[in-house]
Amino acid sequence: MTTQFSVADIELELYRYPAKQESNLQAWDAADEHLIKHIQESQQHPVSTAIINDSFGALSTALTKHNPDWPLIIETDAKTSQLGIKQNLQHNQLSSDNIQWCNSRDLLPVSIELVLMKLPKNLNYLAHQLDRLSQILPKGTTIYIGAKAKSINKSLLELLAKHLGTATASLTWKKTRVITCISDGIVRALPAETRWSVPEYQLTISNLSNVFAANKLDIGARIMLENMPKGEFNSIVDLGCGNGILGLRAKQLYPTATIHFVDDSEMAIASARKNWQFNHLDNSSLEGEQASFHWDDCLTHLDENVCPDLVLCNPPFHQGEAITDHIAWQMFLDAFRKLKEGGILHVVGNRHLAYHVKLKRIFKNCTTVASNGKFVILQAQKMPKSS
Ligand SMILES: C[S@@+](CC[C@H](N)C(=O)[O-])C[C@H]1O[C@@H](n2cnc3c(N)ncnc32)[C@H](O)[C@@H]1O
Structure with a gap:
């Protein structure tokens, strides 16, 4: 199992949570690498950024390593992800001073100017997350979503358009793509249970x-x-x-x-x-x-x-x-x-x-x-x- 994350000039050592586990699984995937590469290549300024569904901190630690002053709002439904992100920040001697932690039901701050997101497997949950974002994101806010290329199709782009705003997908790199969705500023109601x-x-x-x-x-x-x-x-x-x-x-x-x-x-x-x-x-x-x-x-x-x-x-x-x-x-x-x-x-x-x-x-x-x-x-x- 490799633990060395290396994208552009960002080098990190990343572990899953808990770090000691009898599995050979890696703490990040190619869609994480693609998102970070995309952010680097587009010379993104360190604006207030929400990171959603970061499994074990590849996205959060990479942005913090790139610029320790980058203000992050990290939203996750999984406690193991939150603990894993904290563990990897600490392991890579990165500060969490600029991080605000949220769970999947907390009110999101209205200050968010950019969103970085991993596509969840459960599309009902994705729709819920998009509806949540629609309630606070101003019109024109960019949301980058990293995913396996095989998970991206016309109906996914339609779902994004229905719940947040128009979306287009990048070219494929390492079998992944980055979707760019632009919020349309229309507030959606949260789904019923x-x-x-x-x-x-x-x-x-x-x-x-x-x-x-x-x-x-x-x-x-x-x-x-x-x-x-x-x-x-x-x-x-x-x-x-x-x-x-x-x-x-x-x-x-x-x-x-x-x-x-x-x-x-x-x-x-x-x-x-x-x-x-x-x-x-x-x-x-x-x-x-x-x-x-x-x-x-x-x-x-x-x-x-x-x-x-x-x-x-x-x-x-x-x-x-x-x-x-x-x-x-x-x-x-x-x-x-x-x-x-x-x-x-x-x-x-x-x-x-x-x-x-x-x-x-x-x-x-x-x-x-x-x-x-x-x-x-x-x-x-x-x-x-x-x-
Ligand atoms: C197979 S489901 C069972 C749910 C419920 N008990 C039932 O029988 O319908 C397993 C549950 O374990 C939870 N889970 C996964 N990893 C966990 C962890 N590390 N600690 C606590 N719960 C976990 C999942 O979120 C999921 O709700």
């Missing part, structure tokens, strides 16, 4: 545009719901909660428990919180907070006083466009670290992902609770130290 119900559990779910399982229950989640663990639980983590479906059901089954929802996506956390409230899951016979919501990379920053007796997990098997099992690994390791003795991790996964091998290595035990042709539900217990 998608809402669907799970009648068998009397739950109504709403999802913001970048949340997993956009308009129906995930099939892995469904088999998990049909095979929730038996027992009494007081403190439960829904790890990689998405819209919160597993944690919401857990509260119905274990009404005295406190549920901790954790996800890398800020929109997921916002949706889980909304779904908790909408489904009236607070137990009126209890006092105090019965749910907490954390925008985080796995359980990195979960309060040390939280010692769950159950962790529910439907792990992701990709990060951005890359297929990887390192997040599942980290989720299992974090669950083992945080669980109290005797506590259990309850996992759903595609059979072929062979999570049982990982769980056995970490927990020294693993039981198959249920399976069908495609999915398997596994349970591992944190054994008391004396046993």
Whole structure:
């Protein structure tokens, strides 16, 4: 895996987040290089610039290296991206004094004069991001969007025109192109959340545009719901909660428990919180907070006083466009670290992902609770130290 980023006169050493991971993936791609090359060649002045969807900081660190006074507004929905950008700034001894951090729902500052963006895979999320930009960008503002050439077609350019302004694509370089979109100054309304119900559990779910399982229950989640663990639980983590479906059901089954929802996506956390409230899951016979919501990379920053007796997990098997099992690994390791003795991790996964091998290595035990042709539900217990 190469870590040396070199474009024009900008040299950086860049790592994915977390830096130590058992994957051979690079922290940037050719579309990042193309965007930086484009900015250099057009001799862009260091005006107030929003950087959107920068995976691990290639764009943010390159502009900061080029001109440490360049004012940046960095918007990301993924906590791992924000942490990765901070890590790479620090690693390359670059200051973050001129950086304003935003998540995918924060109000964007009206001072933005230029936008640099990576094309997200999810086009509903892209439309949402463009609508957000339409609310603050003056007419005539330039938005550069870097993407693989094969992702750029007539309907993408039409989508950009519909949600922000006319767009044209550059020539291809290293199989990527840079789209130049010029905002038309027309303000668009933000999209409505998608809402669907799970009648068998009397739950109504709403999802913001970048949340997993956009308009129906995930099939892995469904088999998990049909095979929730038996027992009494007081403190439960829904790890990689998405819209919160597993944690919401857990509260119905274990009404005295406190549920901790954790996800890398800020929109997921916002949706889980909304779904908790909408489904009236607070137990009126209890006092105090019965749910907490954390925008985080796995359980990195979960309060040390939280010692769950159950962790529910439907792990992701990709990060951005890359297929990887390192997040599942980290989720299992974090669950083992945080669980109290005797506590259990309850996992759903595609059979072929062979999570049982990982769980056995970490927990020294693993039981198959249920399976069908495609999915398997596994349970591992944190054994008391004396046993
Ligand atoms: C397969 S989805 C499961 C969502 C939901 N629990 C369900 O069953 O429908 C995996 C979730 O893990 C989240 N995720 C990915 N990387 C993560 C990380 N490093 N830390 C926490 N959550 C992460 C994703 O945003 C996504 O919501």
